[in-house]
Amino acid sequence: KNIVVLISGNGSNLQAIIDACQANTIKNANVVAVLSNKADAYGLERAKNAGVQAINLMVADYENRDAYDKAMIEQIDLFKPDLVILAGYMRILSDEFVRHFQGKLINIHPSLLPKYQGLHTHQRALDAGDEEHGTSVHFVTEELDGGPVILQAKVPIFAEDTIEDITARVQLQEHRIYPLVTNWFLQQRLSMENDQAVLDGHVL
Numbered sequence: 540k541n542i543v544v545l546i547s548g549n550g551s552n553l554q555a556i557i558d559a560c561q562a563n564t565i566k567n568a569n570v571v572a573v574l575s576n577k578a579d580a581y582g583l584e585r586a587k588n589a590g591v592q593a594i595n596l597m598v599a600d601y602e603n604r605d606a607y608d609k610a611m612i613e614q615i616d617l618f619k620p621d622l623v624i625l626a627g628y629m630r631i632l633s634d635e636f637v638r639h640f641q642g643k644l645i646n647i648h649p650s651l652l653p654k655y656q657g658l659h660t661h662q663r664a665l666d667a668g669d670e671e672h673g674t675s676v677h678f679v680t681e682e683l684d685g686g687p688v689i690l691q692a693k694v695p696i697f698a699e700d701t702i703e704d705i706t707a708r709v710q711l712q713e714h715r716i717y718p719l720v721t722n723w724f725l726q727q728r729l730s731m732e733n734d735q736a737v738l739d740g741h742v743l
């Protein structure tokens with residue numbers, strides 16, 4: 540099975556998925572390409588270190604979002620992906636892109652969706668005095684951060700926590716649940732039907 544991962548930054552979730560493929564906890568699958576919109580994304584180094592093709596598509600080289608996303612579609616299709624994973628990809632995707640990969644496009648968002656769509660989720664949870672926070676893996680639909688949730692992990696927020704503490708606690712959980720969901724999908728246990736996530740025949 541072929542996995543393509545889109546990143547913009549550090550790529551710790553990418554690393555977790557590469558590691559899980561190597562350990563065969565994601566069974567019979569490989570990350571075959573990593574695409575980034577940022578030339579300096581550390582995740583591109585992680586890809587190269589793992590012998591995975593690392594591709595930087597420069598936003599400045601394209602006239603607009605549609606042209607950029609069309610180029611991405613072409614690149615990604617060359618790898619015949621079974622699953623396209625957004626892992627800290629920080630650019631809004633065109634509707635055409637989302638439709639093209641609909642049903643095999645997943646994202647991880649660092650909040651307990653539907654709470655805190657958008658940016659700065661950890662800071663917002665901290666500022667709100669939340670005692671509970673977390674992360675969500677979801678199918679991507681044309682509604683930003685709005686597709687059906689597949690799996691969430693909750694973490695506590697303690698009174699003395701800094702933003703770094705919360706970020707680290709959430710990321711630890713991301714590195715567990717993203718490979719898990721990836722494996723479910725590639726084992727064909729998971730799908731999106733009528734805008735709902737379905738696992739082993741059950742609507743989630």
Ligand code: GRF
Pocket residue numbers: 546548549550551552553626627628647648649674710713
């Ligand atoms: C993760 O926290 C993810 O939830 C969010 O962006 C972050 C990416 O981290 N979408 P990394 O690049 O995988 O380390």
